[in-house]
Amino acid sequence: MEENEMSELIERLKKGEEEAFIQLVDLYNARLFGYALTLTNDQALAQDIIQNVFLRTWERRRKLQIATSSLKNFLFKSVYNEFINQYKKNRSTMALEQKYFEALDKAVQYHSETSWEKIMTRITKEIENLPPKCREVLLLSRKEGLTNLEISEYLKVSIKTVEAHLTKAFGVLRNRLGEEYRTFLFVLFGRKGFQI
Structure with missing residues (x-):
């Protein structure tokens, strides 16, 4: 996706357009799931993590401060953060x-x-x-x-x-x-x- 198209997608997402959200999921779901799977070695948990990341992204869409070039990194870091949350929740430290x-x-x-x-x-x-x-x-x-x-x-x-x-x-x-x-x-x- 070109940079101007990505910028437009982010703006549409901030405005609450569901089509933009669906497009975001289509673009990154497979890659983020693969990354989550490398962290968890558990398909069900990886899927839960991805769902939580997309849900939180949608809930906080109006407050998102994401540069066009860093949307991918934002999503990957969100997966990482959710993994840490799940890890801490499920295991004693x-x-x-x-x-x-x-x-x-x-x-x-x-x-x-x-x-x-x-x-x-x-x-x-x-x-x-x-x-x-x-x-x-x-x-x-x-x-x-x-x-x-x-x-x-x-x-x-x-x-x-x-x-x-x-x-x-x-x-x-x-x-x-x-x-x-x-x-x-x-x-x-x-x-x-x-x-x-």
């Missing part, structure tokens, strides 16, 4: 979880001017470039939510082999992406393999 929150906050502050979509695209690309077995084990672990035991049974390999593939995958990603992406890797994969 212990010392290690507090460290997780701090990592999330650090990631957002450090990359406040960077497109979340670009970051996710880069990480996804590096995951795709992993050795085939490492990639398969990593995706079964993080995307499908399988335990190491479940993965070992599914792939008919030992748990030690699964752990070795995960360790290798995490190491390769850390090396290829570098410190700049360290906190994002921690956000996506949790404490397993990406200690701060």
Whole structure:
């Protein structure tokens, strides 16, 4: 969408035009859902997060101060904030979880001017470039939510082999992406393999 079309969409949204809201949802729903899914590894929760983000965007439409170029970042950050709210609501905050929150906050502050979509695209690309077995084990672990035991049974390999593939995958990603992406890797994969 061209910048002037995006500007017009934002203005129509502020005026309360439902068609503009529908257009906004059509434009960003799939990308935001994919991002929410990387945070939650839970389709139902990801869908709830997206619905809440769009609902709040509509409710606060008249007060929105969004530049045309930052609408996408605004929506991605809204998904992140909603994820944090859900995370805090559903889990007790212990010392290690507090460290997780701090990592999330650090990631957002450090990359406040960077497109979340670009970051996710880069990480996804590096995951795709992993050795085939490492990639398969990593995706079964993080995307499908399988335990190491479940993965070992599914792939008919030992748990030690699964752990070795995960360790290798995490190491390769850390090396290829570098410190700049360290906190994002921690956000996506949790404490397993990406200690701060």
